[in-house]
Amino acid sequence: MAQEGQALSQASAPPARTVQLGQNAWAWIGVSPFFIFALMFLILPTLYLVIGAFQDAQGNFTLVNVAQLFTQASIRSAYWISIKISVASAVIGGLFGFALAYAAVIGGLPQWLRPTLMTFSGVASQFAGVPLAFAFLATLGRTGLVTTLLVMLFDFNIYSTGFNLLSFWGLTLTYLYFQIPLMILIITPALDGLRREWREASEILGASYWQYWRYVALPILWPAIVGTTLLLFANSFGAIATAYALTGSSLNIVTILLYAQIRGDVLHDQNLGYALALGMIVITGLSNGAYIWLRARSDRWQR
Amino acid sequence: MAFLDLSDVRKNYGPNTVVHKFDLDVERGEFVSFLGPSGCGKTTTLRMVAGFEVPTAGAIRIDGRDITRLRPNQRNVGMVFQSYALFPNMTVADNVAFGLKIANKPSSEIKARVEEMLNIIKLPHLGGRYPYQLSGGQQQRVALARALAIKPQVLLLDEPLSALDAKIRVSLREEIRSLQRSLGITTIYVTHDQEEALSMSDRIVVMNEGRVEQIGTPFEIYNHPRTRFVASFVGTLNILKGKVVDPAAGKIVIDGQELFASKRIAHLQAGEACSAALRPEAASLHQSELQEAAKIASAFGRESGPRNRMVGTIEEVSFLGSVVRIRVRFKENAVSLDTFNNPNTTPPARGMQVTVSFAREDLLVLEGAEG
Amino acid sequence: MKQQKIGSWIAIIIGTLYFVVPLIGTFEFSLRMRRGEYSFDAYRVVFADPRFQATFGYSTLMALLTIAVGVLIVVPTSYWIQLRLPKLRPLVEFITLMPLVIPAIVIVFGYLRLYNTSSILPLTGSAHSTDLLLVFSYVALALPYMYRAVDTGMRAIDVRVLTEAAENLGARWPTILFRVILPNVRAAILSGAFLTFATVIGEFTMASLLNRPAFGPYLQLIGANRAYEPAALAVIAFLVTWACMGLINVVGHGKQIKAAP
Structure with a gap:
């Protein structure tokens, strides 16, 4: 399937390159809200917590917090x-x-x-x-x-x-x-x-x-x-x-x-x-x- | 006494009768096909032999043992399904070994038998693969090996080739038949494909609407169909409707043209409606411009007796490759006939007046003609 | 086979008891408000409570906004993935599954830290921007269901052929998306929407931690302070859920009939 798709796009690419680019640009614009949303409301908030878990109050790297999960x-x-x-x-x-x-x-x-x-x-x-x-x-x-x-x-x-x-x-x-x-x-x-x-x-x-x-x-x-x-x-x-x-x-x-x-x-x-x-x-x-x-x-x- | 014997087997689902009185004796080592359209009861009959359905009446015996009410797992019968039905969680070798493991055979024996079976189906190197890694044809061969590994007394095949591509279908058809011959295993083969049934079977059971229409060798079924259904289902047959003129002489009239049939129609009344069958390859065309084609065509026809002649108009010409199929219309009736392709002559044109001729013995007046 | 049937019946009977008895119990309890006789007093009290009306209305509004934002994000994504960017499919599917992997409470915890009043984007600063954050959090919650529903619908119709046919007739992509694709996946979108509504309407964690006057926290508050009203509210919530699921069945059924040739 994927190979077929590749072959097709390669075959049609040279004569219609500008059109192809234009169409894909629309596609990227179309999916951008999804990725912006995912970044802002799923990935960054999670990353913030994950990084914070490995920092102390001053922002230095530490494993103490994770260790405390097991000791406290x-x-x-x-x-x-x-x-x-x-x-x-x-x-x-x-x-x-x-x-x-x-x-x-x-x-x-x-x-x-x-x-x-x-x-x-x-x-x-x-x-x-x-x-x-x-x-x-x-x-x-x-x-x-x-x-x-x-x-x-x-x-x-x-x-x-x-x-x-x-x-x-x-x-x-x-x-x-x-x-x-x-x-x-x-x-x-x-x-x-x-x-x-x-x-x-x-x-x-x-x-x-x-x-x-x-x-x-x-x-x-x-x-x-x-x-x-x-x-x-x-x-x-x-x-x-x-x-x-x-x-x-x-x-x-x-x-x-x-x-x-x-x-x-x-x-x-x-x-x-x-x-x-x-x-x-x-x-x-x-x-x-x-x-x-x-x-x-x-x-x-x-x- | 026959090896596999179905006597007076019937099956009803509530008020619906799906199999009427079914009688069949299969000899040891014989290859018998059940042929018919879907819903004709052929698969139900096969499933009664397998034990998945219990007959409403009648008895099924294998080698003298009554198995009518035995569970499928007590019958020692092998079965191959249309959808392969390989166990997806097991390798090819484990699939083939399954029946032997259930029977608690020692593992050394299982190993040897699996190897033997994989060699027989010519896939000795694929024992470790999973079914989803095989092609359809390979899967069906493994299914065959699995069914045969337990050395069943009877092998049942339920449309085993209909899920496969045309080319594989033909090669696997030959493979199954030669394997069946070399093992000498009694086999019942269900199919709706007349070509499959004709090419593989020792005998064919043609079924329609739960009834047995005819039982016979492929030669008998094809050349001497007893009923109109058999005639039309096996091969591409022309059915002509006419009237009986002189029963004693075998004379009938179709679209105003008089014809003779060799088969006795003495039991019919003069003036009674009847229908007659004619195979496309039995007729030949005559027309001045078509002498060449006619000669070639007639060389393959049987010119033994006096011939019937009918005049009509060419309605359709289809080029099928090695054969050119021409439809000639009379009035109510039309016949299709096959001529071999000849690159040196142009095929006849539509609208042309032609004469169709065929041997008297090729015109078959059918039973149950009124339908 | 007979034993199997008996076993099946036993399982079904125990299951029915387990699932039906709490419903009966809840209903019975909700009728007990007036001493010595059954009455609908608890329902009357609930419906007359202005906070019930306010919070239920607020949550309904949030749910509708969630559906709108969700559709706007999910439909174009699914469309373009299908049509031009199939290589992104695994990534998009992984992201849509994230809300199932990361518990809601963790996601909202992240929001509170990332978008607090001293951050670059202080969404929790005002009531309205917090409402916005709540909507986005609900979109995240509903994302797996919404995306699944729409994507299945998109796959069922041949998006590529429909698009090319429309392009051939001279349509531009907004026309294609809104006049050709959307009507064909409407049933799928509606299923996703009802499921989203059922999830969001009584949602507690996000609304409570973002301090918004939603139906979920109201339920919790009533539960902690009153005796019979919670049972009445549970019955109401059950009926709302049942209505949403019933509508999904209706919509899905209509689609099946249409799809059959």
């Missing part, structure tokens, strides 16, 4: 809780989202279920932030519907078991409300990509349904499954609104810590704040990068 207990525990919640919500959301997508695509259920599930997933994956926190407070809060119903019907108080919506598991349970739909939306096309002939070919070669999944379907799907789970991880790692509306600042996760730092410099060190942001970029960047890499791998197979 409150920062370390914030990262740790964030990672735990993100892993839990990504893995559970990934597994359950996969199960639902499987049920709708392959499970032999009525036809209408699938579009219903997809539409609902589209809505629920966007239904995040502050209102989601309200919904779970109204349901599983101390006076929420499910909490009171359980007490009334079974004389069972979930809060007596140590459950707290404003805790690790409570936040994970809430995050699943957008994590599961996101998994469904991304993994369904991959499940559709499993061709009927693969199953039939494996079956006629003697394989059972289980062996088909073990040797063919799962190996084909795993880059998509793992990749999407990493995307879910990054998604919940960078989230703040739901957590903040749910717990205020009582839960020490890294986004809430950074929020407090931006608002009032709670770390008493601007540059340490930059390092905090850098740490987040590194973590979400790594998991998104792995996602993109795995995705490309599975696309290559599914051609």
Whole structure:
């Protein structure tokens, strides 16, 4: 494709050079707002923080800020809780989202279920932030519907078991409300990509349904499954609104810590704040990068 | 007793019957094609042999064993799909080895068999490649090797060449046939391409709308089509509509011109409508300016008996390369006929009056003519 | 196969419970404001609150501006990439994915440092320029969705052939872009727009840290201080999201019908 394009432009270049230049000039002008925007509102702000993370208050190069991410207990525990919640919500959301997508695509259920599930997933994956926190407070809060119903019907108080919506598991349970739909939306096309002939070919070669999944379907799907789970991880790692509306600042996760730092410099060190942001970029960047890499791998197979 | 035996096999989807009473005996080592347009039930029948569909009625036996209700993975049948269906996550060698691994064969045996199969399909150096790195023709050869690696009793091929380019199609067609011969494997080949079916098969089953129209050797199917459908589907056939004049003498009239058919039409009534088939290569043209062309054309025609003659006008002349196809119109009917290209004479012009002649035995009065 | 079906049903039932119960719970809770009976009092209070009207109106305006700026940036870029600068495609795609990689809170942190009152470009200096910054931050947030939607639409039509046909007829590129290309990718742009609206309308992080009177921070404030109104607001927010997604389906469906020959 690219070679073809090159050959074409070389062939037509000599007689029409001025025209070509003129047209490309328009093209460059056309895309310039995008690049100016990207530079001003994505690249420079990020670079500012990244550079700041390696400077002290006087602007000299230092690794102290980055080192403090690992040594300062409150920062370390914030990262740790964030990672735990993100892993839990990504893995559970990934597994359950996969199960639902499987049920709708392959499970032999009525036809209408699938579009219903997809539409609902589209809505629920966007239904995040502050209102989601309200919904779970109204349901599983101390006076929420499910909490009171359980007490009334079974004389069972979930809060007596140590459950707290404003805790690790409570936040994970809430995050699943957008994590599961996101998994469904991304993994369904991959499940559709499993061709009927693969199953039939494996079956006629003697394989059972289980062996088909073990040797063919799962190996084909795993880059998509793992990749999407990493995307879910990054998604919940960078989230703040739901957590903040749910717990205020009582839960020490890294986004809430950074929020407090931006608002009032709670770390008493601007540059340490930059390092905090850098740490987040590194973590979400790594998991998104792995996602993109795995995705490309599975696309290559599914051609 | 036949090696593969389908007796009275039927398939309904709810109220729709997709395969009516299907009976077929395939001998060991025979190559049988199912030929027909899409939706004729040929693929459904093949899938019933594979076990992906369960017949509504009837029985399928391989070597005397009733397999009608067995799962596909218990049948020991090999299958090649139109879309290759290679496992994209496995190398060529792993694909070929898959069935053997599932059968828990020792790895040394698997290795030897995979090597053997890759040699047979002439891709011994590609064992480490992934399917997406192969061309379509190579992928289909690997699919063939994968199906044959488990030494199946029957090989099923579902339009294996229709996704490929014309040239590869022809060469792979020959390759499949010679491989089938050398292995002596009983084979069913589904296709909608009559040329494929004619050139490869020992016998052909022509199907239409879920029914078997005719079963026979390629020679029989092409030269003695039993029904109008077979006649029109196999080859480019002229169908002429006329009336019976004298059933005993085989005399019919088409567009006011009297003709004789050699095939007995005694079962028809005088005055009854009928239709007759004529192959493009069976007819020749006569016209004073066209003597040369006519001579050449008639040299290839069969001049054994008395000939029918019809007068008409040239309506269309198409140059097809080695052959020039000429359509001659009478009144209601027209025939296309082929003459060989001769660089030394100009092809006839449109509007020219000509005489078309053909042997009596080449005019086939068809069953089910009313359609 | 039977076991598989039972398993599928179990998954669907658990899923339905998990997704529907909070909605019921929220709705039920929103009706509890009046003691001893169900009423729509919470909704009445919310709708009568001038801050609700003001913040919702403000966020709607921001969302519309975001869509306008987003379209102006994304459509020409996607068009020219397709037509003349295909070599830039990987770079552009990488940039459009950046907002998914860098958390919103980090991006806005960068803005606050880069565009503070003592910088060369003090965008946070006045209310209006901060509004502008908020719009740009939303464009950044929506960029991955917007670009994906438009680019898919552009690829679906043959931009090159359409452009050459229009050039042949003597059209200049503004005419081509606005009269030929835009109408053909309208469905894609609208999908992107509704998705952007759904994302932006209740957005909290950016608006809160830029200190703008948007709907998201208002929600948070009500949540911290009131009992039943938040549930009513959650129901409203859910309905708004549902409406946006429904409109995307409607638009996308119309496009499918048009695309089928």
